[in-house]
Amino acid sequence: MANALEMKVSQPARLAEPVLYTADLSSFAEVAHAHLDRLYGFCLRLTTDPSDAEDLVQETLLRAMRAYRDLRDSSSAKGWLFAIATNAWRDQLRARGRQIHTVSIDALDADGDEFSLFQTIVIEDPFPYSDELHLDFLRLFRDEDIVAVFGSITPAFRLPLILTVVHGFSCKEAAGILQVPLGTLLSRLHRGRKQLERGLWDYAVTNGLVTTIDEDKP
Amino acid sequence: MIDCREAVRRMWAYLDHELATQPVTEFEAHLETCQRCCGELEFSRQLRAMVADDERSPAMPSHVRSRIETILAAGDVPSGEPG
Numbered sequence A: 001m002a003n004a005l006e007m008k009v010s011q012p013a014r015l016a017e018p019v020l021y022t023a024d025l026s027s028f029a030e031v032a033h034a035h036l037d038r039l040y041g042f043c044l045r046l047t048t049d050p051s052d053a054e055d056l057v058q059e060t061l062l063r064a065m066r067a068y069r070d071l072r073d074s075s076s077a078k079g080w081l082f083a084i085a086t087n088a089w090r091d092q093l094r095a096r097g098r099q100i101h102t103v104s105i106d107a108l109d110a111d112g113d114e115f116s117l118f119q120t121i122v123i124e125d126p127f128p129y130s131d132e133l134h135l136d137f138l139r140l141f142r143d144e145d146i147v148a149v150f151g152s153i154t155p156a157f158r159l160p161l162i163l164t165v166v167h168g169f170s171c172k173e174a175a176g177i178l179q180v181p182l183g184t185l186l187s188r189l190h191r192g193r194k195q196l197e198r199g200l201w202d203y204a205v206t207n208g209l210v211t212t213i214d215e216d217k218p
Numbered sequence B: 001m002i003d004c005r006e007a008v009r010r011m012w013a014y015l016d017h018e019l020a021t022q023p024v025t026e027f028e029a030h031l032e033t034c035q036r037c038c039g040e041l042e043f044s045r046q047l048r049a050m051v052a053d054d055e056r057s058p059a060m061p062s063h064v065r066s067r068i069e070t071i072l073a074a075g076d077v078p079s080g081e082p083g
């Protein structure tokens, strides 16, 4: 199977002539404005770093501008922009000598996938006097905590989670954006959810948001 | 009849409306008899809502917005700025 994450993506060339002529440019700007905030949110969750997110939004828009004539249907613009952002991000990682490893991860043993946050909260009982144990746990998390937890999820699993849960794409649409088969998407999504659950718990413990029975833990 | 383990496995897909009719029927039949899974479903729903809430994503900083506006107006990165 061709690995879509290893796909070659053309680098944007600096062109001497204008990328888009005035009418196209204002139409592109309209499309971009409609999705700008969500695109930034996507880039931030993807990179988990404000300065990287800034670069990624800019690079995405430059690439999108150059490919704008290929966009047939403006109702699919959001997915189109997110796909460009995903490819641009992969290229940025590759340029830094990092990659989104996928094959080895997909083949990993699934033992770690059985973690249950719901169950862990019951067992560890971090709020002994609460009758809203699980809700109290969720209330611990501020916005920046959630961004940080997302950052701890393996990128290949983080992407499907961001696309479906945060941005409301269906699994089929997300598979299209990431150019992977639906079955692969579903299995990565499951892994992503499990890592999210574990990530929230580990984050709460590491940052002292909860105290656990095992006090030797950091 | 599905067990708790299988019900939990289907929970997020259920919340994503990604389950087919038959798995949904089995899942809901399990919930009718299992208080524990009802509790976990509610927790998953709230957890999902917490991470899904776009409002919780930090807004685009104004300096980024103005840089983007310049690019959208000019059709490229203005010369003199780093690409």
Ligand SMILES: [Zn+2]
Pocket: B003, B004, B005, B007, B030, B034, B035, B036, B037, B038
């Ligand atoms: Zn059950």
